[in-house]
Amino acid sequence: MEKKFIVTDEAGLHARPATKVVNAASRYSSELTLKYKGREVNLKSIMGVMSLGIGQGSEIFINAKGEDEEEALVAIAHELRDQGICTGPDTNI
Amino acid sequence: MMEMLRMNDIKVKDLIDELQLEVIAGKDGINRWITSKMLSRPGIELAGLFDFYEEDRIQIIGSKEVTFFNRLNEDEQEKRVEQLFKEKTPCFIFSNHFDIPQVFLNNADKYQIPILRSDKHTTPLMTDVQTYLAEELADSTNMHGVLVDVHGVGVLIRGKSGIGKSEAALELVKRGHKLIADDNVIIYEKEIGKLVGKSPKLIQKYMEIRGIGIVDVVQMFGAGAIRHKKEITLVVNLEIEPNSHEYDRLGVEEAKIKILNTEVPFITIPIRPGRNLATLIEVAAINRRLRYMGLNTAQQFIDNFNEYIQKKEENK
Numbered sequence: 001m002e003k004k005f006i007v008t009d010e011a012g013l014h015a016r017p018a019t020k021v022v023n024a025a026s027r028y029s030s031e032l033t034l035k036y037k038g039r040e041v042n043l044k045s046i047m048g049v050m051s052l053g054i055g056q057g058s059e060i061f062i063n064a065k066g067e068d069e070e071e072a073l074v075a076i077a078h079e080l081r082d083q084g085i086c087t088g089p090d091t092n093i
Numbered sequence: 094m095m096e097m098l099r100m101n102d103i104k105v106k107d108l109i110d111e112l113q114l115e116v117i118a119g120k121d122g123i124n125r126w127i128t129s130k131m132l133s134r135p136g137i138e139l140a141g142l143f144d145f146y147e148e149d150r151i152q153i154i155g156s157k158e159v160t161f162f163n164r165l166n167e168d169e170q171e172k173r174v175e176q177l178f179k180e181k182t183p184c185f186i187f188s189n190h191f192d193i194p195q196v197f198l199n200n201a202d203k204y205q206i207p208i209l210r211s212d213k214h215t216t217p218l219m220t221d222v223q224t225y226l227a228e229e230l231a232d233s234t235n236m237h238g239v240l241v242d243v244h245g246v247g248v249l250i251r252g253k254s255g256i257g258k259s260e261a262a263l264e265l266v267k268r269g270h271k272l273i274a275d276d277n278v279i280i281y282e283k284e285i286g287k288l289v290g291k292s293p294k295l296i297q298k299y300m301e302i303r304g305i306g307i308v309d310v311v312q313m314f315g316a317g318a319i320r321h322k323k324e325i326t327l328v329v330n331l332e333i334e335p336n337s338h339e340y341d342r343l344g345v346e347e348a349k350i351k352i353l354n355t356e357v358p359f360i361t362i363p364i365r366p367g368r369n370l371a372t373l374i375e376v377a378a379i380n381r382r383l384r385y386m387g388l389n390t391a392q393q394f395i396d397n398f399n400e401y402i403q404k405k406e407e408n409k
């Protein structure tokens with residue numbers, strides 16, 4: 001399953017919150033990826049996520065595949081919201 | 094899973110910067126996009142045949158074209174040159190530091206298509222432009238993995254996150270091999286059969302090692318510890334489940350993995366405690382190199398065995 005988010009934080013998906021999201025993702029066994037402008041990276045990899053240089057206003061897609069995909073996606077949505085990276089209805093799941 | 098993208102979108106001004114070309118006219122057009130990897134030399138068009146004009150390509154004008162142009166009468170010059178300036182034409186490049194005929198300059202400004210000049214001869218100029226375009230406009234994708242140059246073999250290490258790709262790469266770098274990219278490798282197809290990997294700019298020279306954090310490879314191991322890009326000639330997949338499939342015990346058959354349109358040799362190394370991953374990857378790389386040089390150890394081993402059995406049979 002896949003969900004779209006819009007990055008609203010003016011600093012983009014920057015280092016500290018990115019780490020939190022990556023850590024949250026790492027707690028799940030599902031395969032989790034982040035897609036941005038056609039490039040897809042492993043959401044459990046801090047280098048992967050940071051390498052995309054995602055700025056404010058970017059549209060990102062989080063894809064989850066595996067046994068705990070639903071929980072994982074909810075947890076990531078919450079983490080994105082709690083870290084202030086994405087606001088708005090995106091994260092209400 | 095794999096999405097094919099163009100490596101970069103490029104504009105005429107990128108080409109100008111890269112190849113240090115001089116802008117002679119049509120400055121307002123330097124933001125035009127370059128969409129074709131191919132070049133055109135519009136000699137036949139100057140002779141009046143426009144049926145095959147490749148208007149979307151960069152037009153290269155060398156001594157042949159200029160000499161021919163000078164033999165045309167003024168009316169032909171005006172008419173034919175103007176016909177070269179099309180909606181999709183990105184730019185014109187003159188070689189040899191030529192004095193560019195006025196009619197070209199006038200049209201450049203009129204249609205806002207840049208006229209550029211190089212001091213190179215036509216053939217090396219075309220090679221430069223083509224090499225640059227081939228790389229920038231190549232089909233590209235990205236993959237999760239670590240790319241290391243091991244004894245000159247570009248090894249893409251793959252496997253689930255947390256399996257120890259970066260740690261293996263760190264050990265390899267410590268042994269004098271070179272890191273290209275950690276955890277996200279941009280791969281482009283320079284030509285079919287030739288894949289080149291490089292790092293996204295933002296993470297170049299950095300690695301993440303769990304428990305330690307971000308490591309600056311250049312500061313720690315020296316400038317010689319990284320490479321900007323490298324052709325990928327071996328993919329090594331690290332796997333944890335010991336019984337997930339039968340491993341190739343002899344290494345006779347060569348598995349391949351398709352990335353973009355290119356097949357690359359592919360091996361799976363099972364991970365177990367006590368196996369030294371860096372050494373295994375080094376050996377895999379050297380083995381790959383030997384094979385490239387024509388030495389297939391596994392085949393040799395089997396041939397020796399068969400020969401031995403045959404002799405034994407004959408002596409019965």
